[in-house]
Amino acid sequence: MKASIASLYESVELVQPIRPLIIGERCNANGSKRFREALLDDDYDTCLTIAREQEAVGAHVIDLCTAYAGRDEMKDMEILIPTYSSSLKPPLMIDSTTPAVIERALQIYPGRCIINSVNLEDGGVNIYKVLKLVKKYGAAVVALTIDEKGMAMTTADKIGIAKRIHTIAVDEMGLRPQDILFDPLTFTIGAGDETLRDAAIQTLEAIKGIKKELPGCLTILGLSNISFGLSPVSRKILNAVFLHEALEYGLDSCIIDAAKMMPLASIPEEDREICMDLLFDRVKNPEKSPLLTFIDYFSTAAEAKDDGEEQKWKPIETQLYDKIVTGNKDDLEDILDMLLQRRSPLGIINEILVPGMRHVGELFGKGEILLPFVLQSAEAMKASVRFLEPLMEKSDESEKLKILLATVQGDVHDIGKNLVDIILSNNGYMVYNIGIKVPAETIIQKAREYNVDIIGLSGLLVKSAMVMAESLPQYEEAGLNVPIFLGGAALTRKFVAQSCVPAYTSPVVYNQDAFDALKKVRDFEAGTLKATEWVAASDVKEVKPGLKDGNVLRDNPVPEAPFLGDRIIRDIDLEEVLSLINKQALFRGRWGYRRGKMTAQEYEDLIKTKVEPLYEDFRNQFLNEGLIDAKAAYGYFPCESRENSLVMSHKGKEYDYAFPRQGEAPFLCLSDYYKNADEGGDVAGLFVVTIGEEVSKRTAELYAADEYHDYLMLHAFSVEVTDALAEYWHKRMRRELGIASSEPENIHGYVTQQYQGSRYGFGYPSCPDISAHGLLFDMLKPDRIGISLTENYEMVPEQSTSALVAHHPQAKYFAV
CATH class of the missing domain: 3.10.196.10 (Vitamin B12-dependent methionine synthase, activation domain)
Known part of the structure; x- marks a missing residue:
């Protein structure tokens, strides 16, 4: 079974389809000055704002640490956890080593979280206390490779400590391997300490060794430690290259400021090579260490590149293409104005913008770019198309492939559908997004009205999956003969293949996510699109009804009701x-x-x-x-x-x-x-x-009278x-x-x-x-x-x- 954690609003798999699991690090009193100052000032609104910023830039999980000298860690957790849990979609990582604080956090958090962390620093006293709570409340846990001697430096020591913790957690305490995230720890290679020149290598090999020696267990890193002491520009680049290498070695998750992540594809090859030399201690100049070479290089060339100077000599077409790939909207209109002097608006879209977005999708598929950067590219694409649209002929629009998107009847969720809209529309397709809670009759009507080539149906709820299956015969009876794409959290490939495909003559296709939908649209264009099939061997074991963990007391007294x-x-x-x-x-x-x-x-x-x-x-x-x-x-x-x-x-x-x-x-x-x-x-x-x-009547009167402030305030109060x-x-x-x-x-x-x-x-x-x-x-x-x-x-x-x-x-x- 795949291990997941959950908030009130969503479940998040610990192993993401495109690794890594991103854990936002800025809500940490010891690692973020802004968060610490807000906490010291009892400014919990700003603490929430910082978490929302991490969510907005793509963090799958939010790390929360309120331990700081002079603060009541327990009290701060009791205030922030209810606030975060009701306001944020990502689940939490509770960052504490104090058992009492951890237990209180687990009691009041209405989901499944990660506990960060346990280790063997005290010889194993505290780890049993914390793991008992992890087991009792069904959490996942981070385990640091620290023992009585301190933080492990070598690959062998890191793996050895991980095995000791594994024995305690799995064999003695009964935790599942997939609920343990081992952090082999990394030291900075930017401080000039000769004993740490191979720190990156030791950590990378430890990741590989842990994955091999402890099957099922996961790995995690506090990524930015590797570059501590270096300049901000060079740190960002080195972190990106190190992350790519760590993923190659098997890393599952990382704790990082999601806002400062950058896609590997945006880093010039020369920059990458300099970073690789430092990470792997490759000495190319006997008179200069890889660290000094790195520092000299980024004190000149990298800063110049950061100012965008290297773009000036490139062809204007290449400049626009690069803007799309990197998600950079600066000077877009100036570049487009220059291109319009020698290309048509449709030519710019089809020959530069769409290929740029296609390359972004390829990079995402290879794990070289993450979803937040895809969305930045989509924003740059949207801004370009918005600038060009008034200059296009109407006939240009009619040539596009037309796709209808809708959330099915009874379902108000539209995040997934809107992401599909973003990806498809910014890859050159005409998308008609007709909203939420859309009945089958309206979908049929709009499909005919817009003469669409594909219909895409979305829904988050289990009931929505049934609505999709039950509505397919209506589309068949209405004479629709276009492919129907189905997507949503409650859907599975098996359900689509067995319950949906037989009910409709044209292809019914399961879509795992927005990029899968893009691939299927291209399959349609190429004439290779097929209905979803199911191979029984890939079936996933399901939780058996009635399975219990045994943590719920059975001997509690039943109170006497005052009446029945x-x-x-x-x-x-x-x-x-x-x-x-x-x-x-x-x-x-x-x-x-x-x-x-x-x-x-x-x-x-x-x-x-x-x-x-x-x-x-x-x-x-x-x-x-x-x-x-x-x-x-x-x-x-x-x-x-x-x-x-x-x-x-x-x-x-x-x-x-x-x-x-x-x-x-x-x-x-x-x-x-x-x-x-x-x-x-x-x-x-x-x-x-x-x-x-009565209050509903009063708010309606206020709205009708355009008294929007009082209307909103009264409604909220009610x-x-x-x-x-x-x-x-x-x-x-x-x-x-x-x-x-x-x-x-x-x-x-x-x-x-x-x-x-x-x-x-x-x-x-x-x-x-x-x-x-x-x-x-x-x-x-x-x-x-x-x-x-x-x-x-x-x-x-x-x-x-x-x-x-x-x-x-x-x-x-x-x-x-």
Whole structure:
């Protein structure tokens, strides 16, 4: 099974299809001055901004380290982890060596993360403590090649320490090899230390040796250490060449500032050669070491090249081609103006721009360029085409291959589809991107209207894969005879081949990603496109239903419910509800009042003079103007777990709630938190709460009157009030169940779930099937308090929410 980690929003494989796994390093109090200063100033908004910047430039994972002298590492983690987990798509790497901090981080992070790190520096005392937590919470872990003597210098020592750790982690603690990332460590070759001249070689050989000697285990490096002490320009280039070599030797992941990565293809051959001489200690001049040669070279030639001087003598066509390959938009319009004096707009696109993007795709396929740089190239391509389009003849557009893209009905996700749009449109194809939640009838209509050559369907949800399969006969009956490309996270080659291909006469083709789609489009142009086939030998083992890790306690007492069945409550203490509003989430997240570049005092003054008065104004409106009509439908029901299902009983009927199980340790499923029939059964809580529809009417009036500020502020406030109502009702149910002996002292305690049990909203990661609302509505009858369901199981009014309540002491948020 492929090892993955996960955030609330996405799962990330530890071994990427195009290595490496990029771990953003800038959220580290010891390695980033900007992050450290923000942390010391309690400026958590800037800490989040730095993480978002790493996400924006392509980091797959965000490393988070808050350990710094004078700081409370635990407190900072408790603040930043909920903030990061709710705001960032990439999963986290928890960078700490303190077991208590690591355990707290694992408890409050609603996903599967990497722990960084363990070693044998103390002879093995701490490693057992940390690995026990890694096993308990199902995390992955980084292992450093450090023992009682210090950091390993030679290949043999690095591999030897890795084997010792492997014995402890795999043989003694029961971890899977694929969940261990060994860091053989690298020392700088830029400081002039003669004993470190072969440091790069020792590290590269250690990577190869670890992969060979410890099958299944992964490797990782803090990449930029290799160039410490060198000039910024030369460091960037040396890091890129070293990364390429490390990948050749088997490196799986690297910790690096993703914004400073550069594609190998953008580095001139002479620069690469100088770097290789330094990395492999190749002495070409007996009177000059490779390091001195490197420093002299980059103090002159490289700086000149960095200024773009080397471009001036190149033909103008080559200059534009290079701009596309390197993603450089500087002086684009000037170059295009010069080219227009001797070439047509269509000629420039077909003969220079498209070949440039094709070369980018080839480099990506060979692993010499990473996705962030592909997107930079696409931006340069888009800017060029945008400049040329007004000068093109209409007939030029009609000659392009036409492709229709849509996210299928019921699915609102469009990131993958939009990336396909970017890649295809910037390779010279005409793309009609018709949006999200598109029914089959509209796809048929638009395919005919635009006379397209290919249809591409996208969807993230499991349900979307079924929608694709079920809609194919409609396309067949409508007489469409163009290839249909299918892509999305829930799709597999096997599903497409076995469930989709037979339902449509023309080729139905599985697309792994945007670049695979580009390849398939070119296959279509060449007349070699075929429907997807399935070879059974490539089948992947799946997690068996009911598989459990055994970490969920089975002897916990079942509390006595105050009643069994359902009830309606209309008399709710509004003051107590509003007291549970998360002001930080409201002020910073929903309202957008972030500190930014303000000093701590300036930001405090802003909150006091503007934001708090605004908050009080809306609070008074809700209390005094009838904007909130809080109601609840809730109940307690006998239940029992049956493998991956929770079966509740109510009025003589059984209601089967099915949940997914994690594909990685600890293989959690919501049903694990409830006892089965042999254990005597259990009790489950359900609730639906709403603040009514008056606030929706008021926001509609504000929007119609063009009062957009108040419209946005009021809508955000109403969403936060709904969350507070859910928090209040869950608190009340804990009291009724007799499990409220230890309750949070402040809002932060509620955010980090410092209470027994948990509540799980339908449509969220641990119970993603929103159609379960159908069962819940049949049991609680929330239409009695004015809540209804749409055909897609969304609740109306918008300011309504539901939850399944678990009393188990280990129940916390987790992602599947």
